Amino acid sequence: MSKxxxxxxxxxxxxxxxxxxxxxxxxxxxxxxxxxxxxxxxxFLEVGLPYSDPMADGPTxxxxxxxxxKNGINLDVIFKQLEEIKNQVNIPLIAMGYFNQMxxxxxxxxxxxxxxxxxxxxxxxxxxxxxxxxxxxxMFAKYGLSNVFLITPQTSEERIRKIDEMTDAxxxxxxxxxxxxxxxxxxxxxxxxxxxxxxxxxxxxxIAGFGISSKDTFDTVCEHVNGAIIGSAFxxxxxxxxxxxxxxxxxxIIG
Amino acid sequence: xSEFQVDENGxxxxxxxxxxxxxxYPNVKELEDNYLxxxxxxxxxxxxxxxxxxxxxxxxxxxxxxxxxxxYGAHIxxxxxxxxxxxxxxxxxxxxxxxxxxxxxxxxxIAETGAGQHGVATATVCALMNLECIxxxxxxxxxxxSPNVARMQMLGAEVVAATSGSKTLKDATNEAIRDWIxxxxxxxxxxxxxxxxxxxxxxxxxxxxxxxEEIKWQLKEQTGKENPDTIIACVGGGSNAAGAFYHYxxxxxxxxxxxEAAGLGIDTGESAATSQLGEVxxxxxxxxxxxQDEYGQIVxxxxxxxxxxxxxxxxxxxxxxxxxxxxxxxxxxxxxxDAAFELTKLEGIIPALESSHALAVLGKxxxxxxxxxxxxxxxxxxKDLETYITELGKRQARGDE
Ligand SMILES: Cc1ncc(COP(=O)(O)O)c(C=O)c1O
Numbered sequence: 001m002s003k004x005x006x007x008x009x010x011x012x013x014x015x016x017x018x019x020x021x022x023x024x025x026x027x028x029x030x031x032x033x034x035x036x037x038x039x040x041x042x043x044f045l046e047v048g049l050p051y052s053d054p055m056a057d058g059p060t061x062x063x064x065x066x067x068x069x070k071n072g073i074n075l076d077v078i079f080k081q082l083e084e085i086k087n088q089v090n091i092p093l094i095a096m097g098y099f100n101q102m103x104x105x106x107x108x109x110x111x112x113x114x115x116x117x118x119x120x121x122x123x124x125x126x127x128x129x130x131x132x133x134x135x136x137x138x139m140f141a142k143y144g145l146s147n148v149f150l151i152t153p154q155t156s157e158e159r160i161r162k163i164d165e166m167t168d169a170x171x172x173x174x175x176x177x178x179x180x181x182x183x184x185x186x187x188x189x190x191x192x193x194x195x196x197x198x199x200x201x202x203x204x205x206x207i208a209g210f211g212i213s214s215k216d217t218f219d220t221v222c223e224h225v226n227g228a229i230i231g232s233a234f235x236x237x238x239x240x241x242x243x244x245x246x247x248x249x250x251x252x253i254i255g
Numbered sequence: 256x257s258e259f260q261v262d263e264n265g266x267x268x269x270x271x272x273x274x275x276x277x278x279x280y281p282n283v284k285e286l287e288d289n290y291l292x293x294x295x296x297x298x299x300x301x302x303x304x305x306x307x308x309x310x311x312x313x314x315x316x317x318x319x320x321x322x323x324x325x326x327y328g329a330h331i332x333x334x335x336x337x338x339x340x341x342x343x344x345x346x347x348x349x350x351x352x353x354x355x356x357x358x359x360x361x362x363x364x365i366a367e368t369g370a371g372q373h374g375v376a377t378a379t380v381c382a383l384m385n386l387e388c389i390x391x392x393x394x395x396x397x398x399x400x401s402p403n404v405a406r407m408q409m410l411g412a413e414v415v416a417a418t419s420g421s422k423t424l425k426d427a428t429n430e431a432i433r434d435w436i437x438x439x440x441x442x443x444x445x446x447x448x449x450x451x452x453x454x455x456x457x458x459x460x461x462x463x464x465x466x467x468e469e470i471k472w473q474l475k476e477q478t479g480k481e482n483p484d485t486i487i488a489c490v491g492g493g494s495n496a497a498g499a500f501y502h503y504x505x506x507x508x509x510x511x512x513x514x515e516a517a518g519l520g521i522d523t524g525e526s527a528a529t530s531q532l533g534e535v536x537x538x539x540x541x542x543x544x545x546x547q548d549e550y551g552q553i554v555x556x557x558x559x560x561x562x563x564x565x566x567x568x569x570x571x572x573x574x575x576x577x578x579x580x581x582x583x584x585x586x587x588x589x590x591x592x593d594a595a596f597e598l599t600k601l602e603g604i605i606p607a608l609e610s611s612h613a614l615a616v617l618g619k620x621x622x623x624x625x626x627x628x629x630x631x632x633x634x635x636x637x638k639d640l641e642t643y644i645t646e647l648g649k650r651q652a653r654g655d656e
Contacts, residue, residue, distance in 0.1 A: 131274075154282075
């Protein structure tokens with residue numbers, strides 16, 4: 001059983017995940033960020049693989065990615081950083097990047113590396129479902145990797161059900177029609193959307209992301225789905241405050 | 256079916272497809288499900304062709320260029336897309352897509368632009384149709400194509416500066432896609448070239464195909480010949496080339512020459528010659544050839560010409576390149592400038608910098624005396640006057656004629 005599946009069994013709600021940009025704010029902060037977040041009680045992590053043209057990301061993650069790339073981050077460096085702390089990290093790790101990064105690196109080699117550094121799950125927001133079904137489902141399975149699909153308020157019920165069938169990790173519920181980093185509170189409309197999805201009685205765990213930035217938004221979202229991912233708010237925080245006070249940031253949100 | 260038409264999954268050979276986040280899926284699907292039916296409908300065809308004729312000024316002339324022909328020792332014709340309303344081929348596409356957007360009930364139009372020609376063409380049709388228009392343009396391009404920024408604003412469009420990355424066409428496209436993600440329901444993304452996720456490349460190619468449709472009958476009328484020997488067009492994303500090639504792709508005896516921008520030179524690291532420097536990958540939702548590093552990070556391209564300053568090409572062109580159906584040449588900044596000055600002096604036509612790249616390869620080709628060549632003169636040079644004035648100054652200082 002994967003660590004993630006195990007986690008979902010043990011903790012069915014108020015799951016809290018954080019997305020961070022590898023190599024940001026400093027090249028070697030990847031390690032301290034992971035350790036800091038685990039120590040602060042985060043349940044699982046999204047390891048952001050910085051990309052030059054992150055289509056689904058907002059200004060915060062985009063800028064942090066550009067800085068990380070300037071710092072010299074690349075997939076080989078990230079894999080090396082993860083390898084270094086492999087035996088000290090117990091929470092599940094998810095890699096989030098873009099399809100072109102995997103393909104150009106060599107998909108098979110990418111999967112092999114992920115497995116060897118302890119990544120169990122991938123989020124590649126621009127990978128088409130047909131490519132997954134045709135090629136990558138089998139390849140990922142070979143390396144013990146599961147794949148996460150995103151759904152949005154515009155995704156049809158039929159497509160959501162299909163995604164539910166194909167999912168062996170969790171469904172990433174994009175909380176609003178938005179790129180990452182959009183801020184504010186959770187609206188009535190979003191709550192209606194969460195409730196609509198809940199009414200489908202899906203088998204998969206539901207984790208919300210995009211726009212979760214505070215204790216308030218986290219609490220509200222957790223009343224409707226199993227947990228949430230905090231991304232831009234964290235990236236902004238470490239950008240401004242560095243890696244030493246991560247604990248405080250996390251405690252603010254999960255208490 | 257032709258091997259150069261998109262297949263039922265949206266691919267040209269291995270290229271194309273729709274590599275998009277789920278957030279865009281419903282929009283792209285809506286378009287995919289409807290575009291062919293709309294384009295093929297009688298109502299659409301009637302309005303599209305009417306506007307192309309009475310508003311855009313089509314058909315554009317196929318002009319035999321006697322002095323250029325003399326100089327290069329071949330029969331050279333210029334397809335005068337520069338004479339279109341707004342000054343480039345871009346409006347063929349925006350007229351078509353705005354009718355599609357209206358048909359889909361969209362109220363808010365967004366577009367990316369490099370040289371500003373597509374932005375102007377989009378702002379123009381939005382003014383005509385009374386639709387809200389937002390154009391994303393790289394900060395660098397806003398500076399180097401400032402007359403077009405003013406034109407768009409005068410036409411009522413909002414011009415938003417893209418400040419990430421190289422601050423050029425690629426980044427403007429990223430910003431447009433992000434905006435689309437955030438406004439999925441009411442917004443139509445009016446893409447300016449044969450790039451983006453399926454069905455955009457095919458849709459834009461069909462809307463630009465009017466160029467080669469006209470070349471066919473015009474050439475026949477003027478020469479009695481069925482086909483030219485060679486067609487030359489510049490390639491940024493590839494829409495004017497796709498339009499000029501469209502009806503000849505299966506006629507293998509017609510040589511299709513695509514000209515990319517070499518910038519300061521292919522090996523200088525300051526170039527936009529995608530086919531020479533690129534590898535297979537995904538950009539802006541499409542699998543194609545793009546300039547990237549070993550980790551798949553997209554490399555910032557360079558060309559003097561904002562319209563060619565793009566690190567990819569449309570998937571059709573990647574396929575033409577891979578199958579060797581297309582001949583891919585390139586021209587540097589200076590070669591394009593020289594070609595612009597040459598055409599101006601020889602024929603009294605000031606071409607756009609993009610189109611000048613197509614003209615610039617004449618001197619690099621092995622031409623035959625009776626060879627019939629059509630060059631797609633994709634746009635006029637008004638927008639590039641500042642660059643031309645600088646070049647003129649250099650020439651005067653050197654004491655050139
Ligand atoms: C006059 C002109 N020609 C060519 C291009 C390049 O685009 P495409 O390759 O799509 O024709 C542009 C783009 O802005 C343009 O303005």
